[in-house]
Amino acid sequence: xxxxGTLINYYFHCKRQCxxxxxxxxxxxxxxxxxxxxxxxENMAMDNENSELNVENIKIDxxxxxxxxxxxxxxxxxxxxxxxxxxxLKILKEKxxxxxxxxxxxxxxxxxxxxxYLELTQELEKELELLMEEIEDYIHKKNxxxxxxxxxxxxxxxxxxxxx
Amino acid sequence: xxxxxxxITSMGELSRKDNSLIFxxxxxxxxxxxxxxxxxxCLNEVSINSxxxxxxxxxxxxxxxxxxxxxxxxxxxxxxxxxxxxxTIAQVKKFEENRLEIAKAIVKxxxxxxxxxxxxxxxxxxxELKPLLNWLNKETGIILNKLDNIKQVLYLEGSIWKRFYETxxxxxxxxxxxxxxxKRPPDNPxxxxxxxxxxxxxxxxxSQLYKTHLNQGISYLHEPFESRFSxxxxxxxxxxxxxxxxxxxxxxxxxxxxxxxxxxxxxxxCLLNENGRKIFIENFEKRLESSFEHSKLKRKVTYxxxxxxxxxxxxxxxxEGEKFIPFNLKEKI
Numbered sequence: 001x002x003x004x005g006t007l008i009n010y011y012f013h014c015k016r017q018c019x020x021x022x023x024x025x026x027x028x029x030x031x032x033x034x035x036x037x038x039x040x041x042e043n044m045a046m047d048n049e050n051s052e053l054n055v056e057n058i059k060i061d062x063x064x065x066x067x068x069x070x071x072x073x074x075x076x077x078x079x080x081x082x083x084x085x086x087x088x089l090k091i092l093k094e095k096x097x098x099x100x101x102x103x104x105x106x107x108x109x110x111x112x113x114x115x116x117y118l119e120l121t122q123e124l125e126k127e128l129e130l131l132m133e134e135i136e137d138y139i140h141k142k143n144x145x146x147x148x149x150x151x152x153x154x155x156x157x158x159x160x161x162x163x164x
Numbered sequence: 165x166x167x168x169x170x171x172i173t174s175m176g177e178l179s180r181k182d183n184s185l186i187f188x189x190x191x192x193x194x195x196x197x198x199x200x201x202x203x204x205x206c207l208n209e210v211s212i213n214s215x216x217x218x219x220x221x222x223x224x225x226x227x228x229x230x231x232x233x234x235x236x237x238x239x240x241x242x243x244x245x246x247x248x249x250x251x252t253i254a255q256v257k258k259f260e261e262n263r264l265e266i267a268k269a270i271v272k273x274x275x276x277x278x279x280x281x282x283x284x285x286x287x288x289x290x291x292e293l294k295p296l297l298n299w300l301n302k303e304t305g306i307i308l309n310k311l312d313n314i315k316q317v318l319y320l321e322g323s324i325w326k327r328f329y330e331t332x333x334x335x336x337x338x339x340x341x342x343x344x345x346x347k348r349p350p351d352n353p354x355x356x357x358x359x360x361x362x363x364x365x366x367x368x369x370x371s372q373l374y375k376t377h378l379n380q381g382i383s384y385l386h387e388p389f390e391s392r393f394s395x396x397x398x399x400x401x402x403x404x405x406x407x408x409x410x411x412x413x414x415x416x417x418x419x420x421x422x423x424x425x426x427x428x429x430x431x432x433x434c435l436l437n438e439n440g441r442k443i444f445i446e447n448f449e450k451r452l453e454s455s456f457e458h459s460k461l462k463r464k465v466t467y468x469x470x471x472x473x474x475x476x477x478x479x480x481x482x483x484e485g486e487k488f489i490p491f492n493l494k495e496k497i
Contacts, residue, residue, distance in 0.1 A: 024248040025479070028375040028472075143484055161476045163461050 012080035019144035067102040089120040168202040177211040236363040248377040254482035266384035273402035273490030349433035361408035369396040376475035
């Protein structure tokens with residue numbers, strides 16, 4: 001499976017989630033959080049013609065003259081979304097489209113600002129390449145990592161699978 | 165009753181009307197909003213067309229068909245929503261390499277849940293149940309461990325059910341006595357209840373396993389492809405005492421279902437009548453939608469969800485090697 005935005009995001013959020021998703025073990029999502037997230041994206045797609053762009057295997061929320069924009073419901077896992085956006089920037093760059101990244105959070109809980117800006121530097125690009133290889137190896141492993149046993153598991157759509 | 169399940173009990177036509185469903189018959193018409201509907205039961209003669217099926221498939225709605233007499237005829241199963249090659253391969257591999265592990269776990273689970281159901285009556289003074297309770301508690305596990313082929317496991321399963329049926333005269337009213345389990349067609353009221361209940365449970369399992377990645381044709385206790393969804397037959401087993409028999413015992417002992425009111429009796433068969441089916445379904449649904457605190461998840465789950473969790477447990481066994489322990493009524497896991 002080609003590494004897409006979801007997988008790289010999951011890899012930072014929870015490796016097990018990444019493995020399960022990459023191996024097509026997607027759960028029936030009853031999670032309210034997931035529903036809200038989906039509605040946010042649907043609403044945005046209706047408001048804006050430049051939204052929901054499919055490039056190769058990635059889905060881009062919005063693209064402007066200067067920015068590639070990723071919209072998230074909450075800022076619960078900033079690290080994960082940063083790498084997701086960096087991956088998008090890299091794929092766009094390979095297509096000859098250079099942009100900066102902009103992340104918009106609908107709710108902010110952990111951070112002060114609702115928007116984060118970032119750029120794909122050469123250094124980050126190298127780091128990203130290594131990371132992709134690492135993820136590739138990981139998802140081809142026979143078994144996923146152990147259950148995290150973290151508070152954030154409570155909200156995950158994999159909760160009943162992991163904890164049963 | 166769960167709002168995601170709709171029952172159609174009278175004759176008529178079900179069709180698509182704009183982006184919703186409509187049910188029409190001589191008595192008039194009724195809109196069924198599609199939002200939130202996951203399963204529809206057609207318990208009578210219902211006309212449909214392919215335009216409707218396409219609409220249902222796009223909304224991932226499953227339809228179970230029963231004929232006028234309450235016999236299960238089949239399921240309209242929208243194209244698979246959850247597919248994982250990894251799980252299918254693991255299912256086959258397990259069947260070839262260690263089918264007995266799952267089959268034995270299921271039979272053990274049946275025994276444990278029957279024990280729990282009977283223990284309730286034992287506590288209420290039916291001391292005659294003691295020998296069977298002892299056998300279930302102490303011996304079946306030991307016997308099971310020694311078995312090394314599927315025929316023997318199936319034989320033990322058969323004995324467990326047989327001994328369970330033999331306890332009915334102890335705590336059920338006399339007019340519901342039956343000689344032995346007769347399936348097609350059921351020949352007396354108790355067999356009619358069991359047949360209808362088991363078919364209903366089977367369809368519930370099909371609907372729940374649809375939400376998992378399991379291939380319903382690959383089973384362990386039942387022969388695979390014995391029926392199209394033989395894995396659903398496997399998963400049904402441990403829930404029969406919990407859902408089907410507890411519902412029957414309650415209805416019969418509280419006289420909510422009566423021999424002279426709720427059955428159609430012919431020379432060689434006996435079936436629940438329309439009203440009888442309605443009463444059964446209402447109570448069956450209530451039981452499935454009742455919830456309990458799951459010992460492992462530390463959350464409230466309904467029995468219906470517990471069926472889906474069985475699917476997850478099996479996947480976990482297949483993919484990650486975790487021990488498969490079927491639903492246990494006592495431990496609530």
